[in-house]
Amino acid sequence: MEKHAVLYLVVPCYNEEEVLPETARQLLSKMESMLARELISQKSKILFVNDGSRDKTWEIIERLHTENPIYTGVKLSRNKGHQNALLAGLMTAKERADIAISLDADLQDDVNVIDKMVEQYYQGFDVVYGVRSARKTDTFFKKFTAQGFYKLMKAMGVDIVYNHADYRLMSRRAMEGLEEFQEVNLFLRGIVPLIGYASTTVSYERHERFAGESKYPLKKMLSFATDGITSFSIKPIRMITVFGFFIFVVSLIMLVYSLVVHSMGHTVWGWTSTIVSIWAIGGLQLLAIGVVGEYIGKIYLETKNRPKYIIEKVLEE
Ligand code: UDP
Ligand code: MG
Numbered sequence: 001m002e003k004h005a006v007l008y009l010v011v012p013c014y015n016e017e018e019v020l021p022e023t024a025r026q027l028l029s030k031m032e033s034m035l036a037r038e039l040i041s042q043k044s045k046i047l048f049v050n051d052g053s054r055d056k057t058w059e060i061i062e063r064l065h066t067e068n069p070i071y072t073g074v075k076l077s078r079n080k081g082h083q084n085a086l087l088a089g090l091m092t093a094k095e096r097a098d099i100a101i102s103l104d105a106d107l108q109d110d111v112n113v114i115d116k117m118v119e120q121y122y123q124g125f126d127v128v129y130g131v132r133s134a135r136k137t138d139t140f141f142k143k144f145t146a147q148g149f150y151k152l153m154k155a156m157g158v159d160i161v162y163n164h165a166d167y168r169l170m171s172r173r174a175m176e177g178l179e180e181f182q183e184v185n186l187f188l189r190g191i192v193p194l195i196g197y198a199s200t201t202v203s204y205e206r207h208e209r210f211a212g213e214s215k216y217p218l219k220k221m222l223s224f225a226t227d228g229i230t231s232f233s234i235k236p237i238r239m240i241t242v243f244g245f246f247i248f249v250v251s252l253i254m255l256v257y258s259l260v261v262h263s264m265g266h267t268v269w270g271w272t273s274t275i276v277s278i279w280a281i282g283g284l285q286l287l288a289i290g291v292v293g294e295y296i297g298k299i300y301l302e303t304k305n306r307p308k309y310i311i312e313k314v315l316e317e
Helices: 020-036 057-067 080-097 111-122 142-157 172-179 188-195 219-234 235-263 271-304
Strands: 005-013 045-051 069-078 099-102 127-134 163-173 199-205 310-315
Touching: 005 020, 005 080, 020 045, 020 111, 045 080, 057 111, 057 188, 069 080, 069 099, 080 099, 080 163, 080 172, 080 188, 080 310, 099 111, 099 271, 111 127, 111 199, 127 188, 127 219, 142 219, 163 172, 163 188, 172 188, 219 235, 219 271, 235 271
Parallel strands: 005 045, 005 099, 045 069, 127 199
Antiparallel strands: 069 310, 099 163, 127 163
């Protein structure tokens, strides 16, 4: 494989004015050390994707760009969420770079493994997943929910890399593969393994958020997890079917039982069980409808084929 690949670091940013100057500084020194080692091409860039921030994020990106053209930026027309911002960045990088590495703006992904990822690319890997080795700095709650998330995904039959977030290297052809996926409900961690090609992992320690606060509150995490499962697996529907069948068998047994009791002449004592079963069945039906509705909602969104993002501006030299 040819050396001196053009590398783009793709960094989605949503209201990150507090961390951005420091992130820019650290990424620059990383790029400079790789350039000095002639690991990457001089045309490499640090690409910030402004995901409709309401603070000074875009102004900072523009200022960085005028100070040093190694910094460049894409501005989305409004906030579209982390996954869409990432895709916008990768699709922009695909036109200009041989490889792209996506990482968070808050310096939680250890920038020191960037070299390792690039070296793995030169070894012939098209996708290199950054995998967290430790979560020492995460709160108990974050650790518990995040690991529960990976286990749940696996149990639901979604093929994802354990403890891998969106810190990864992708080659140009892997990004071209990604472009073929037309889905609107984006869950990149689930899609990337489906692209195929040779892949490997490098492990890193997850740091604490450098400044500012998480843009992923519990509500967003839950909707991310539901999206992840319902976009990739029909297991929930199967489970409902199996459960429904089981309940049906139980109700047959109950029928036989109640007929036997009736023939023996013990009647009116049925009120409790009747009420209980009405509630149970009602609840089950609602649950089942909800799950089906989740998928219909997805179909609805997919058929609309809406654009996932609109780029307002790209900084060019
Ligand atoms: N982010 C984004 N759009 C959003 C929310 C987040 O581009 O709507 C970016 C954010 O700026 C950061 C990355 O996604 O670079 C991860 O977000 P965050 O660090 O808040 O998530 P956490 O690490 O807490 O899961
Ligand atoms: Mg973070």
